[in-house]
Amino acid sequence: MKAKSKKVVIFGVLDTAELAHYYLTHDSECEVVAFTVNEQYIKEPFFKGLPVIPFEMVETMYNPDDYYFFAPMTGRRMNKNREEIYNQAKQKGYRFVSYISSRVSRFDNEIGDNCFILEDNTIQPFTSIGNNVVMWSGNHIGHHGAIKDHVFFTSHVVLSGHCLVESYCFFGVNSTIRDFTTLGEGTLVAMGSNITRNTEPWGVYVGNPALKKENIKSIDAY
Ligand SMILES: CC(C)(COP(=O)(O)OP(=O)(O)OC[C@H]1O[C@@H](n2cnc3c(N)ncnc32)[C@H](O)[C@@H]1OP(=O)(O)O)[C@@H](O)C(=O)NCCC(=O)NCCS
Incomplete structure (x- = not known):
């Protein structure tokens, strides 16, 4: 061996x-x-x-x-x-080290260190991924985008093409992001939510279309 x-x-x-x-x-x-x-x-x-x-x-x-x-x-x-x-x-x-599953579909994307990228992620060409990013299983990461540092994708997130994801964002399961969107630093996208507009830093966005929601108690848990 x-x-x-x-x-x-x-x-x-x-x-x-x-x-x-x-x-x-x-x-x-x-x-x-x-x-x-x-x-x-x-x-x-x-x-x-x-x-x-x-x-x-x-x-x-x-x-x-x-x-x-x-x-x-x-x-x-x-x-x-x-x-x-x-x-x-x-x-x-x-x-x-970064772990990138052998079952990821990717091209020659730039990927930083301490990333944990599990099976069935599709990372399209011309999208870069920063340091300390987690992608749990099964996300679609569209082309011509940029993902900064310390970001967390749970599962089955659709990040469309040409999106900019600033540092510290968290994407709940099954969330969807429209193409050409900028996610402000520390945006929390709730599970199953559809982001149609740029988001404000440290906002929590919920629903379809996703709206900024105040007083979400459990934000510290994420
Ligand atoms: C947004 C989120 C952080 C809010 O958590 P919370 O503060 O515990 O919120 P609660 O469960 O107390 O819900 C508060 C209200 O928002 C609603 N709500 C919560 N999440 C929602 C969502 N994704 N879409 C629509 N409504 C939602 C609840 O129904 C509740 O409504 P109510 O006050 O009318 O009863 C959480 O729902 C979420 O999406 N977490 C991500 C989960 C995930 O993806 N986990 C993956 C495993 S790592």
Whole structure:
């Protein structure tokens, strides 16, 4: 069997980390060697048979010159949790891997680091994807667009052609975005909503056509 070329430490010990371990092990050139979380969250010394290391000292055990980092976390706090860990690992000197499923349809798109792009995403030509972007399964990402950093696509989102997605946006399941639309920074598109106009930064948009909605209590959960 061909030796795996990159040794990787994954941040997390919950579902997303378990999925990342599965996908990297079965569908990448990466070998997962350890998990890491902040010390206060360590309950067991091992996960998936691998050591769980306090994040505060991970660089002393897994030298950033020799090991890569992967933090494919959820969209909580509008992707800010994932951004914080991404920045902290970068400060420790780590380089990141991106996981791009072998079952993605894509072309020569520019794709940044620490991205987690699962099966059945279609990414059309001339659309770029920034750093720390998650695309769960089955999204359509149209042509001639740009997706900035720390964005989260859940599943079966249709992003039409020529769209600009600013950083921190979150797209709920089955949402649809009209072509030539700009999504302002931190836009939350509710599940099943149809965006027909440009959105304002940090707005929550709900319905068909989607309208900006105030006082959504659970926004912090995303
Ligand atoms: C927009 C969203 C964040 C609001 O969550 P919330 O604050 O918990 O909202 P609630 O469930 O309390 O609903 C508030 C109201 O908005 C309505 N509403 C919520 N989401 C809606 C949607 N997508 N479309 C239409 N109406 C919606 C609810 O019916 C409710 O109406 P009511 O006050 O008349 O009863 C959430 O509905 C959503 O879309 N989350 C994304 C879910 C997702 O895609 N998950 C993927 C798995 S990662």
